[in-house]
Amino acid sequence: MTQHFLLSKAARTLTLAKVFRMSEDQAYETFREMRWEGGEPVCPHCGGTHVYEYRARRIFKCKACGRQFSVTSGTLFHSRKLQMRDYLAAVAIFCNGVKGTSALQLSRDLDVQYKTAFVLAHKLREVMAVEQQDRRLSGEVEIDGAYFGGYVKPSNIREERLDRRRSLNKAGTRQVVVAARERGGKLLTNVYPKESGGNNFIASRLDKGTVIYTDEAYSWRPLHKQFKGYRINHTERYVDGHITTNRVESFFSRLRRAEMGQHHSIAGPYLDNYADEMAWREDNRRLSNGEQFQRLIEYAASLGRSNQWAGYWQRQAKVENNFV
Ligand SMILES: [Zn+2]
Known part of the structure; x- marks a missing residue:
């Protein structure tokens, strides 16, 4: 009998365990390499490639336009609050949820607030929608x-x-x-x-x-x-x-x-x-979850900040306050 794809070795190239074995530094380097070819920073403001790096603060400054940016600036994880490793873990958990992943499960698995998990899950759905666009x-x-x-x-x-x-x-x-x-x-x-x-x-x-x-x-x-x-x-x-x-x-x-x-x-x-x-x-059920993971991270890095979900709860709070 042929083995079900989800049980095969190829489907298990990425495990959550691998992400959790990474140090925060390793997670940062992983994201950096997924975002920029060879991990070489490109200014998200002007596209400049001549950049000062402030290693301790993980901040870059563009020599051309003089503006600062981080590894997540201008990505879906713009103005991030969690550790880099948590984001990688979130993507891994989300990929692994063959029948979907609820915000409640994500909040428990990552030990983050429900609101954080809710927005994160919706941002990942936004990434997934990109493939349908054209x-x-x-x-x-x-x-x-x-x-x-x-x-x-x-x-x-x-x-x-x-x-x-x-x-x-x-x-x-x-x-x-x-x-x-x-x-x-x-x-x-x-x-x-x-x-x-x-x-x-x-x-x-x-x-x-x-x-x-x-x-x-x-x-x-x-x-x-x-x-x-x-x-x-x-x-x-x-x-x-x-x-x-x-x-x-x-x-x-x-x-x-x-x-x-x-x-x-x-x-x-x-x-x-x-x-x-x-x-x-x-559509992607035949990709190994390592490939799915890579794809989602790359989209997340290239998509730009989320218009729909960046600052979602802050806007909600404003709406609620207007009714008080
Ligand atoms: Zn620049």
């Missing part, structure tokens, strides 16, 4: 949508139970994740109030001549007008020769498992971030 799909592409959120608790009394299948009886917080998956290729995800909302987005990302596969939902009609495609009638069967959407649906089951097993609820304003995260895990 992605185009072609060949054969399966498309589907799945609803999240808007759970209506059934009444304990039978006569008072609503038919929860009727949209009239569903809560307004429901949103749909629309996903397109190239056969043998990668995923694209986005979030909309209704399934049909994703048509323009998907159409804009498919190459000419793409063949699409969907279920029989009315939502996909505009796409079928633009692209050659097939529909599978799910009330009858899930596979009809080559006509199936099982590949895109396996992504949704991964997203559901992350919701149930890790987060309990991924609905609301961050649904898009969770979808990006799980798409990244699905």
